[in-house]
Amino acid sequence: MSGSFSVFSRELKLAWSGGGGAALPVGFFAAAASMTPFAVGNEIGNLQIAGPGVMWIALALASLLPMERLFQADLEDGTLDAYAGSGVGMEGIALAKTLAHWIATGIPLAFIAPILWIMLQGPPGQVLFVIGAALVGSLAFFFFGSIGAALAAGLRRGGLVIALVTLPLYVPTMIFGAAALYAAAGGGDWGQPALLAGAVSLFGIATSPFAAAMALRMAID
Amino acid sequence: MALEVENLAAARGLRVLFEGLNLRVSSGESLELRGANGSGKSTLLRILAGLTRPHEGRVRYSGAGAGAGAGDEGDAARHYLGHLDAVKPTETALEQARFWARYFGRPQDVADAAIKRVGLANRKAVPGRGLSAGQKRRLALTRLLIEPRPVWLLDEPTAALDTEGRALVMQLVAEHRAGGGMVIAAVHGEGFADSRVMDLSALKAAA
Numbered sequence A: 001m002s003g004s005f006s007v008f009s010r011e012l013k014l015a016w017s018g019g020g021g022a023a024l025p026v027g028f029f030a031a032a033a034s035m036t037p038f039a040v041g042n043e044i045g046n047l048q049i050a051g052p053g054v055m056w057i058a059l060a061l062a063s064l065l066p067m068e069r070l071f072q073a074d075l076e077d078g079t080l081d082a083y084a085g086s087g088v089g090m091e092g093i094a095l096a097k098t099l100a101h102w103i104a105t106g107i108p109l110a111f112i113a114p115i116l117w118i119m120l121q122g123p124p125g126q127v128l129f130v131i132g133a134a135l136v137g138s139l140a141f142f143f144f145g146s147i148g149a150a151l152a153a154g155l156r157r158g159g160l161v162i163a164l165v166t167l168p169l170y171v172p173t174m175i176f177g178a179a180a181l182y183a184a185a186g187g188g189d190w191g192q193p194a195l196l197a198g199a200v201s202l203f204g205i206a207t208s209p210f211a212a213a214m215a216l217r218m219a220i221d
Numbered sequence B: 001m002a003l004e005v006e007n008l009a010a011a012r013g014l015r016v017l018f019e020g021l022n023l024r025v026s027s028g029e030s031l032e033l034r035g036a037n038g039s040g041k042s043t044l045l046r047i048l049a050g051l052t053r054p055h056e057g058r059v060r061y062s063g064a065g066a067g068a069g070a071g072d073e074g075d076a077a078r079h080y081l082g083h084l085d086a087v088k089p090t091e092t093a094l095e096q097a098r099f100w101a102r103y104f105g106r107p108q109d110v111a112d113a114a115i116k117r118v119g120l121a122n123r124k125a126v127p128g129r130g131l132s133a134g135q136k137r138r139l140a141l142t143r144l145l146i147e148p149r150p151v152w153l154l155d156e157p158t159a160a161l162d163t164e165g166r167a168l169v170m171q172l173v174a175e176h177r178a179g180g181g182m183v184i185a186a187v188h189g190e191g192f193a194d195s196r197v198m199d200l201s202a203l204k205a206a207a
Helices: A004-015 A023-040 A044-064 A072-076 A080-084 A090-119 A124-152 A161-185 A193-221 B040-048 B092-101 B110-118 B133-146 B163-178 B200-205
Strands: B002-012 B016-028 B029-034 B056-062 B080-083 B151-155 B182-186 B195-199
Touching: A023 A044, A023 A090, A044 A124, A044 A161, A072 A080, A072 A193, A072 B040, A080 A193, A090 A193, A090 B029, A090 B163, A124 A161, A124 A193, A161 A193, A193 B040, B002 B040, B016 B029, B016 B040, B016 B182, B016 B195, B016 B200, B029 B200, B040 B080, B040 B151, B040 B182, B080 B133, B092 B110, B092 B133, B110 B133, B133 B163, B163 B182, B195 B200
Parallel strands: B029 B182, B029 B195, B080 B151, B151 B182
Antiparallel strands: B002 B016, B002 B056
């Protein structure tokens, strides 16, 4: 237990010290959302149709960006060997690393989401809901992403493999999360899709460390 | 305690590295693994460390201190130091040693003492990327000192080390054995004092 917890706090520190690990995903998220009005035209109707969906896609892809390095650096420098050879379970390591990276990157993503929401003509009264939805959504994206990250850890240029493995796993969160955002934007009842998105997130958190650990054990074999 | 290996076989792809390997190492002993590059020394160490699954056969840790966790594969009984040093470029030497102390649930001053022991006291505030290959290896050695464990599995522990560093490794191994520990190490060149030797190239030639 002390093993996983120390890995968690180390990863949190490393994520911030490495020149701002959150900068690229947050920049990508902001850029994708701010390009949208130029692409779909600035009529209010267009943005209201495209905005929530584009924002959710941008959040998913921004969450995918840090995945390539999630386990790769530890595999390359022998840290994973040291963890695995000392008897701390790989499940705990995968959970600790994914959670730390979500805190370092996923939370900043969630906190710029309301700005992008307003930019995309979303109703300002819903910004708290948008933060919550982005928190829940990015949790799912990070944890399902960790499976792809673990599978591709031993590959050169594993980014494409991560996308191929991970995007199908993103689909339920994509459907329910975007549905909740559209409901919130239209003033409808967002409760049910939001709850379903939350359930998918919980499922991801509960299962992905086991899948990632299995993939990591294969990677170091 | 003892480490027993029964009828072990390992393959990399289609190439058989060794088969029918039997081995028993007990407390206080050291075993040097020798052989040409690619003869399977590192693979054998990784199998003993539980990182790589053997093609055939089994590894058993037995006796006091072998650890009694589920599976009981000696997880808590051994240290594995591979040829990669597990040094992070952005953390300082002392931070990394202290991380391993927390990881193993040991007090922080153990890490400080280990840094001194491996001769990094005046480099402890330097981030990993600023350490030379030998200094990184010394930093990796601190793991052995931070958490006392009976079985040390070392893959070319003296690689990249200077004369003084090699003497340090010999000294650490001798102290570890005197304290009832065991050491299995892949070695080229100078070996440990009073050590058993297994030549994997010769083993394969005989088979």
